[in-house]
Amino acid sequence: MKNSELSPTLTQYSPSSPDHRKPASLGPSGIDSSRSTSFLSKRRNRCVLLLSIVAIVVAAQTITTLLNCAPPGPEHTNGLLSLFTKPGPRLCADLPVSPDHWLLTNANAQAFVDIPHLAPLHPGDTVCVRVILPARKPNVTMIYAPFPNAPWDSVLLDMVGSTGVSVPVDLSPVARIESTIKDSVHIYEADVVLRDVGKYRPQGFIEFRDAQWNPEGRLLPATYKPEPLLISDVLEVEVVDSAESPFSLARYMDLPLCAESSPEGRWVSIGDLPFDASTMPSDNHNKVWLPYNCRLQYITYKEFAQCLVQKYPSVHLFGDSNIRRAMKKITTLGKWCSTQDERNTTGCVCEDYREPFDRFDVGKREVLVNIDPINGGMEASNNATRKSVIRMRKWEGLIEGSNEPWWKAFEPSGRPDPQIAVISLTNWDAAFSTRAFFAQELSRLLNLVDTTYSNATEIIVRTGQYYCCRSDDSSWKRRYSRLRNKLFDKYIIEAFKERFGGARKLSIWDVASLMEHQPFAARNESVVCNSNHVRSEIVDIENQLLFNYMCN
Numbered sequence: 001m002k003n004s005e006l007s008p009t010l011t012q013y014s015p016s017s018p019d020h021r022k023p024a025s026l027g028p029s030g031i032d033s034s035r036s037t038s039f040l041s042k043r044r045n046r047c048v049l050l051l052s053i054v055a056i057v058v059a060a061q062t063i064t065t066l067l068n069c070a071p072p073g074p075e076h077t078n079g080l081l082s083l084f085t086k087p088g089p090r091l092c093a094d095l096p097v098s099p100d101h102w103l104l105t106n107a108n109a110q111a112f113v114d115i116p117h118l119a120p121l122h123p124g125d126t127v128c129v130r131v132i133l134p135a136r137k138p139n140v141t142m143i144y145a146p147f148p149n150a151p152w153d154s155v156l157l158d159m160v161g162s163t164g165v166s167v168p169v170d171l172s173p174v175a176r177i178e179s180t181i182k183d184s185v186h187i188y189e190a191d192v193v194l195r196d197v198g199k200y201r202p203q204g205f206i207e208f209r210d211a212q213w214n215p216e217g218r219l220l221p222a223t224y225k226p227e228p229l230l231i232s233d234v235l236e237v238e239v240v241d242s243a244e245s246p247f248s249l250a251r252y253m254d255l256p257l258c259a260e261s262s263p264e265g266r267w268v269s270i271g272d273l274p275f276d277a278s279t280m281p282s283d284n285h286n287k288v289w290l291p292y293n294c295r296l297q298y299i300t301y302k303e304f305a306q307c308l309v310q311k312y313p314s315v316h317l318f319g320d321s322n323i324r325r326a327m328k329k330i331t332t333l334g335k336w337c338s339t340q341d342e343r344n345t346t347g348c349v350c351e352d353y354r355e356p357f358d359r360f361d362v363g364k365r366e367v368l369v370n371i372d373p374i375n376g377g378m379e380a381s382n383n384a385t386r387k388s389v390i391r392m393r394k395w396e397g398l399i400e401g402s403n404e405p406w407w408k409a410f411e412p413s414g415r416p417d418p419q420i421a422v423i424s425l426t427n428w429d430a431a432f433s434t435r436a437f438f439a440q441e442l443s444r445l446l447n448l449v450d451t452t453y454s455n456a457t458e459i460i461v462r463t464g465q466y467y468c469c470r471s472d473d474s475s476w477k478r479r480y481s482r483l484r485n486k487l488f489d490k491y492i493i494e495a496f497k498e499r500f501g502g503a504r505k506l507s508i509w510d511v512a513s514l515m516e517h518q519p520f521a522a523r524n525e526s527v528v529c530n531s532n533h534v535r536s537e538i539v540d541i542e543n544q545l546l547f548n549y550m551c552n
């Protein structure tokens with residue numbers, strides 16, 4: 001990665017990099033209301049007139065190029081939009097896409113980020129962020145295709161605050177016919193909520209174009225060769241201090257305890273906290289996860305064991321090796337990977353399958369763990385006579401070709417229904433199933449859950465692990481990608497909600513969101529871990545989300 005073209009982190013993740021210079025002739029239309037002068041330039045008028053033609057002739061890229069409709073310079077949009085500029089937040093829906101942006105057909109034009117309204121915000125306001133990818137020459141050798149309504153391009157973008165807070169930008173295609181056409185201009189947008197005080201700048205790059213994030217069926221994962229995005233220096237949004245901000249760290253300890261399973265939050269360095277965080281589990285960068293609307297209390301593994309015995313005589317966990325890592329913590333009362341010396345070992349950082357472990361048999365499909373309130377999960381056996389029993393069922397998602405079909409996990413057992421069944425999917429499914437096969441198996445799973453458990457059993461859906469920053473070029477060729485995994489998660493959550501939303505209690509254990517909010521450099525540490533397990537420090541924090549939800 002010596003070539004800076006191929007190394008977006010070098011150019012876009014380094015604040016002092018010269019590549020942050022404002023592009024000369026095209027790119028972000030930073031708006032500075034005090035500076036703007038002209039209204040519609042002549043060139044702009046011509047472009048606007050052309051729009052009607054473009055609407056009819058979608059493949060009009062060549063026409064517009066011939067008529068020399070230049071890419072927009074910052075001065076164009078300044079003039080138009082400054083008429084409406086006022087302080088405070090503006091949603092993307094209130095900020096029309098600059099018509100010029102739809103005419104970017106120069107094959108060499110670079111993709112760029114635009115923030116059409118840069119006025120200062122109060123904590124909790126939204127800012128509209130857009131990414132514009134100019135049209136390119138058709139390339140028929142590209143045979144990847146996105147899921148229906150999903151983007152052609154995978155753009156990894158964050159709003160990064162001066163305090164180190166990183167807020168993911170969840171981009172969606174702007175609803176226009178162009179979004180469905182592979183080689184057209186593609187414009188994505190998101191309304192991003194910024195709650196922490198500070199100056200924010202976009203940081204990111206294009207992971208994949210031409211739907212290469214979605215290697216379905218016989219297609220193999222595409223090589224990961226990210227492309228840079230132009231990000232102008234003017235694209236800075238300030239969230240100004242506000243005495244009454246409910247998100248202020250100074251108020252964190254006054255928040256009610258978290259009662260939801262996936263509270264939105266951010267990572268903050270322990271050194272920046274105005275309160276004592278010594279009991280909170282931190283990641284390997286000394287950051288703690290703090291929800292915005294509620295407070296996580298540290299629940300020890302022993303307290304969790306007591307909570308299980310009191311409130312949950314039976315819990316079922318269905319999942320892969322990530323659930324195994326969670327259970328290693330639970331059954332050792334937190335001792336697994338707890339010392340400083342252990343934490344950097346392979347088992348704690350990434351792959352633990354082969355390490356010796358004496359609390360349960362990691363090779364078994366089905367493990368019953370008896371939890372007692374004195375020693376916690378100190379004993380693993382098939383003797384389910386104690387007060388609380390966790391039944392852990394290992395599966396490889398709902399993929400085809402496991403040595404035991406996943407649905408065997410729902411064969412009648414004669415055991416009473418659990419209070420909670422945790423169902424963890426995505427990791428194997430995104431890697432090995434087609435979307436169509438997965439949809440069919442998921443619907444079978446929903447039926448089995450429905451007929452196996454009474455409506456009194458609560459379902460907790462655990463998302464897949466966050467995945468980014470690479471393709472699997474190991475011999476496994478897992479078809480993971482950041483966007484593909486995210487879309488599998490979304491699909492699963494919607495399917496469960498649709499099926500069970502009214503009938504039974506349903507919650508989401510969003511472990512992906514934890515990693516998605518980490519600073520990019522921390523996320524990129526995962527590239528050396530093929531199995532995409534999170535470090536044991538993060539396993540602890542994932543567990544805290546569940547424990548707070550179940551026991552507060």
Ligand SMILES: *[C@@H]1O[C@H](CO)[C@@H](O)[C@H](O)[C@H]1NC(C)=O
Pocket residue numbers: 001008009010226469524525527
């Ligand atoms: C992530 O880290 C790897 C290896 O440490 C590095 O080669 C790569 O350039 C980084 N990725 C990005 C997108 O910066």
Ligand SMILES: *[C@@H]1O[C@H](CO)[C@@H](O)[C@H](O)[C@H]1NC(C)=O
Pocket residue numbers: 139140141142
């Ligand atoms: C089309 O895409 C293929 C696969 O990435 C690439 O090798 C080829 O150079 C592209 N052709 C053009 C004309 O860009």
Ligand SMILES: *[C@@H]1O[C@H](CO)[C@@H](O)[C@H](O)[C@H]1NC(C)=O
Pocket residue numbers: 340341344
């Ligand atoms: C673990 O590794 C990190 C980075 O490689 C290093 O900074 C840290 O000191 C190590 N910790 C221990 C306890 O070895």
Ligand SMILES: *[C@@H]1O[C@H](CO)[C@@H](O)[C@H](O)[C@H]1NC(C)=O
Pocket residue numbers: 383384385
């Ligand atoms: C199960 O546990 C009970 C009480 O702890 C004990 O009496 C019984 O023998 C055990 N059964 C098996 C099969 O281990």
Ligand SMILES: *[C@@H]1O[C@H](CO)[C@@H](O)[C@H](O)[C@H]1NC(C)=O
Pocket residue numbers: 454455502503504
């Ligand atoms: C569960 O709830 C649904 C929706 O309220 C209802 O149709 C169904 O009969 C219930 N199932 C049982 C076993 O009670």
